[in-house]
Amino acid sequence: MRFSDVLFMLQVFAISFKYLLLFVQLNIVEGKMQYLFDENGKRYLDAFAGIVTVSCGHCHPEVLNAIVEQSKLLQHATTIYLHHAIADFAEALASKMPGNLKVVYFVNSGSEANELAMLMARLYSGNLEMISLRNAYHGGSSGTIGLTALNTWKYSIPQGEIHHVMNPDPYHGIFGSDASIYAKDVQDHIDYGTSGKVAGFIAETIQGVGGAVELAPGYLKLVYDMVRKAGGLCIADEVQTGFGRTGSHYWGFETQGVIPDIVTMAKGIGNGLPLGAVVTTPEIASVMAQKIQFNTFGGNPVCSAGGHAVLRVLDKEKRQEHCAHVGSQLTARLRDLQERYDIIGDIRGRGLMLGIELVTDRKEKTPAKAETAVLFEKLRELGVLVGKGGLHGNVFRIMPPMCFNKDDADFLIDAFDYALSKL
Numbered sequence: 373m374r375f376s377d378v379l380f381m382l383q384v385f386a387i388s389f390k391y392l393l394l395f396v397q398l399n400i401v402e403g404k405m406q407y408l409f410d411e412n413g414k415r416y417l418d419a420f421a422g423i424v425t426v427s428c429g430h431c432h433p434e435v436l437n438a439i440v441e442q443s444k445l446l447q448h449a450t451t452i453y454l455h456h457a458i459a460d461f462a463e464a465l466a467s468k469m470p471g472n473l474k475v476v477y478f479v480n481s482g483s484e485a486n487e488l489a490m491l492m493a494r495l496y497s498g499n500l501e502m503i504s505l506r507n508a509y510h511g512g513s514s515g516t517i518g519l520t521a522l523n524t525w526k527y528s529i530p531q532g533e534i535h536h537v538m539n540p541d542p543y544h545g546i547f548g549s550d551a552s553i554y555a556k557d558v559q560d561h562i563d564y565g566t567s568g569k570v571a572g573f574i575a576e577t578i579q580g581v582g583g584a585v586e587l588a589p590g591y592l593k594l595v596y597d598m599v600r601k602a603g604g605l606c607i608a609d610e611v612q613t614g615f616g617r618t619g620s621h622y623w624g625f626e627t628q629g630v631i632p633d634i635v636t637m638a639k640g641i642g643n644g645l646p647l648g649a650v651v652t653t654p655e656i657a658s659v660m661a662q663k664i665q666f667n668t669f670g671g672n673p674v675c676s677a678g679g680h681a682v683l684r685v686l687d688k689e690k691r692q693e694h695c696a697h698v699g700s701q702l703t704a705r706l707r708d709l710q711e712r713y714d715i716i717g718d719i720r721g722r723g724l725m726l727g728i729e730l731v732t733d734r735k736e737k738t739p740a741k742a743e744t745a746v747l748f749e750k751l752r753e754l755g756v757l758v759g760k761g762g763l764h765g766n767v768f769r770i771m772p773p774m775c776f777n778k779d780d781a782d783f784l785i786d787a788f789d790y791a792l793s794k795l
Contacts (some may be wrong), residue, residue, distance in 0.1 A: 373425055373738045376688060377528065378786030380418060381566040384469060387610070388761065392439060392515070396469045398410060398752070399411045400416075400451075402429055403418070403426075403430025403715070404429075404430055404431055404544045405429035405431075405432070405771055405773065405775050405778045406430070406473060406773045406775050406780055408430065410411060410777075414755070415755060416747050416752075416755050416756065417755060417756050417772075417780055417783060417784060418430070418757050418772055418773060419424045419504065419756060419757060419758045419759075419770050419771070419772040419776070419780075419784055420757055420758055420759035420770075420771055420772065421640075421771055421773045422644060422662025423759065424580060424612045424617075424639055424640065424644070424725070424759075424769075424771040425639040425642075425644055426640075426641050426643055426644055426773045427615055427617070427639075427641075427682060427686065427691070427773065427774050428682055428686065428689075428691070428773070428774065428775065429643075429773045429774070429775040430644075430692065430773065432643060432775075434681055434684070434685050434687060435643050435678055435681045435682055435685060435776045437681075437706070438677045438678055438681035439674055439681075440598065441675050441677070442457060442674050442676075442677035442678075443674055444458075445629060445673075446651050446673050447672070447673065447674055448669075448672050448673070448674075449672070449673060450666075450668055450669075450672070451478075451544070451666070451667070451670075451671055452570055452666075455673050455676070455716045456552055457673045457677045457680065457724050458478070458671045458672075458673065458676045460676075460680055461478075461671075461677070461679050461683075462476040462478070462531060462671075462675040462676075463496060464477070464652065464680055464683050464684075465641075465649060465679075466537055468622060468623075468683070469623075469635065469651055469669065470623075470624055470626075470631050471631045471653075472653045472654070472655075473631070473632075473652060474651075474653065474654065475651065475652055475653065475654055475656075475657040476649055476650070476651050476669075476764060477559065477649065477650040477651075477652075477657075477660075477667075477672040478645065478648070478649050478667065478670040478671030478676070479638075479648070479649065479650065479664070479667055480646045480647065480648055480667070480669055481511075481513055481646060481648050481743055482510075482518050482609075482611035482636065482637075482638035482647055483510075483511030483512055483513040484511075484513070484634050484638075484649040484667075484670070485611070485635035485637065485649060485650050486511050486515075486516045486519065486574065486609060486611075487511070487512045487513055487515045487516055487639055488636075489572075489607045489634045489636050489650050489652075489757060490502060490515060490516070490571070490572070490607075490659065491661060492605070492650070492652060492656055492657075493571045493572030493577050493604065493605040493607060493632060493633075493634065494571040494572075495659040495660070495662070496605060496659045497569070497570070497571045497572065497603050497605060498603075499567075499569045499570055499571040499583075499604065499624075500571055501535060501566050501567075501569075501570045501571055501602055502518075502519065502532070502533065502534050502535070502570065502571050502572055502573070502574065503532040503534075503535045503536075503537055503558060503561060503566075503570060503572070503573040503574075503599065503604075503624065504519040504520075504521060504535070504536055504537075504573075504574050504575070504605060505510060505537060505539050505540075505575050505576075505579070505678070506536045506537065506539040507522060507523045507537075507539045507541065507579055507582040507583075507585060507718070507763070508520060508521045508522075508536075508539075508574075508575065508576060508579060508609075509521075509522060509525060509576075509579065509580065509581035509582060510574060510576075511530050512525060516531065517771040518530075518531035518532040518534040519574055519708040521536045522581065522582060522763055524694045524763065524765075525581070525743065530566075534765060535565055535566070535570075537554075537557050537561050537562045538554050539554075539579075539582075539585070539621070540554035540555075540588035540591040541585050541587075542586070542588055542720075543717075543718045543720065543729070543737075544737065545588070546784055548588075550588065550593060550737060551587075551588040551590040551591035551594055552590075554588060554591055555595050555598065557593035558573070558598055558599070559598050559719055560597050561624045562598065562599075562602045563718070566602075566753045567605045568602060569602055569604075569605055570599060570602045570603065570604040571605070571606075572605040572606065572633075572634075573596070573599040573604055573607065573608040574608075574609055574610065574629060575587065575592065575595075575607075575609065575619075575631065575636060576603060576609045576610075576613060576624070577592070577608065577624030577625055577628060578612070578613050578618065578624055578721060578722065578725055579611075580611075580613070580661055580725070580771070581702040581761050582621075582761060582762060582763075582768035583727050583762030583763075583769070584721040584725060584726055584761065584769055584770075584771075585720065585727070586627075586720055586721060586722065586768060586791060587628065590628070590629075591628065592606075592625065592628035592629075592630045593628060593629055593630050594783045596632075597729040598629050599615055600639070600684045605633040605634055605656065606630070606632045606633050606634070607632060607633065607634045607635070607636065608623070608624070608625040608630075608632035608634070608635045608636070609636050610623055610624055610625065610637045610709050611634055611636060611637055611638045611639050611648075612639060612640075612725065613725060614637045614641070615637075615641065615682075615686055615691075615692075615774075616686055616691050616695055616774070617640065617695055617723055617724055617725050617774060618695070618721075618722040618725055618773070619692060619693075619695035619696030619697075619699045619700075619721040619722055619723025619724065620694075620696060620722055620723065621785070622777035623635070624690060627722070631735070633652065633653065633656060634650060634651070634652045634656065634659055635651045635652070636648070636649070636650050637649050637650075637651070640682070640774075641679055641682065642675060642676060642678055642679050642682060643682050643699060645674075645675045645677045645679065646669070646675065647678070647679050647684050648670070658756035668778070688736075689775070691774040691775070692723075694760060694775075694777075695723035695724045695774055696723055696782055697730075697746070697778075697782075698721040698723075698724060698776060698777060698778055698779045699721075699722065699725075699726065699782050701723050701778050701782075702724075702726060702770065702781045702785070703721075703726065705720045705781070705782070705785040706726070706728060706785065709718060709785065709788065709789060710738070712755070713734070713792050714727060715731065715740055715743060715792065715795070716729075716730060716731075716738055717729045717730060717731035718731075720771075724770070724771060724772055724774060724776060725770075725771050725782070726762070726769075726770040726771070727761065727762075727767045727768070727770070728767065728768040728770065729745060729762065730744050730747070730766045730767070730768070731766070731769045734784040737767040738767075739762070739764035739765050740766050741764050741765060742766065743766075743795060744760065744765060744767075744768070745765075746795060747786065747788075747791050747792065747795060748768075749769075750791040750794065751787055751788065751791055751795075753786040754790065754791065755787070756783070756787045756788075757764050758770060758783055758784075759771060770784070
């Protein structure tokens with residue numbers, strides 16, 4: 373190896389190490405809508421929304437008011453008692469669902485929601501084996517870690533009866549956008565890797581942690597038919613794609629023209645509150661009556677009041693439509709940057725759920741890991757906070773609070789342009 377190569381590697385390591393130290397030391401003490409402030413009063417444009425969690429905006433006044441007013445009356449009772457806030461929220465949430473998805477279970481997080489959904493699928497079907505996608509993220513609990521298929525998030529523990537099928541990734545997948553060939557892999561797993569019967573299939577419509585990967589068009593419709601014929605249930609993980617963030621639809625699964633048997637959600641449902649939900653049909657929900665189904669904090673009055681306020685705000689402020697407009701502007705400007713900078717390999721996603729994949733070679737799609745780390749730090753210095761995703765951490769995730777406007781989009785792109793020019 374040449375001395376110049378060694379010197380370059382040392383420089384990259386030094387910059388990356390500096391970035392790690394500074395990021396760890398970033399102390400956020402205040403938030404207001406799409407902005408965050410550190411302990412020194414410096415303002416940051418939040419383009420990651422607390423890992424796609426803040427939907428309405430940091431400390432949105434209407435959500436805050438609902439939380440405060442409920443806290444004055446009753447903070448906690450659990451579901452052993454009736455409370456109108458819980459029932460009203462459940463009814464409002466069910467009204468947003470298609471078909472017969474009308475029974476709501478409240479939990480505290482996306483991991484809990486997916487755990488409960490998997491339990492329901494196994495109880496209802498009488499089968500054990502689950503199917504998940506490679507590159508998927510469904511949680512970090514001992515059960516959902518088996519569904520997750522990114523080694524950066526998995527530990528060496530029993531994974532359960534989980535089959536990970538080929539990811540229908542239009543950018544990296546060897547079959548491009550051909551949904552039928554990817555779907556055939558699911559049928560092969562059912563035929564050759566199981567008894568012929570499965571408990572269920574779970575998928576995000578746009579893989580968040582995996583790097584904003586949108587599934588090949590038509591894929592879920594093909595797979596849902598296969599799974600149901602094998603006796604399984606179809607689960608849509610809407611933890612990151614739900615509540616209008618994609619702009620084109622309220623729920624991510626609607627972009628694929630399907631209706632799941634179970635829908636899981638969290639993050640944006642509470643705008644930062646520890647809140648998640650599982651929505652299913654009365655028939656499937658009936659299996660939970662075999663035993664006691666209970667969650668100490670899930671659906672408590674304060675979270676229910678806050679979650680209900682989130683739904684009202686998103687409707688009142690027309691956030692789905694807003695995400696579509698701002699997302700279109702962001703995407704257009706990103707494509708302009710892509711023409712100027714070879715390091716931008718792919719731009720993907722919908723609405724305000726976008727991914728920018730950075731590569732050192734567009735043909736080979738080699739992950740630009742070191743460069744991404746440098747750019748990440750430079751954006752932070754410029755006052756912009758973004759997320760990272762993908763197995764190699766080379767995908768910038770642009771998933772801001774849904775109040776993020778066109779001026780914010782221009783500022784983000786200008787900062788990204790400047791950072792790229794210095795790289």
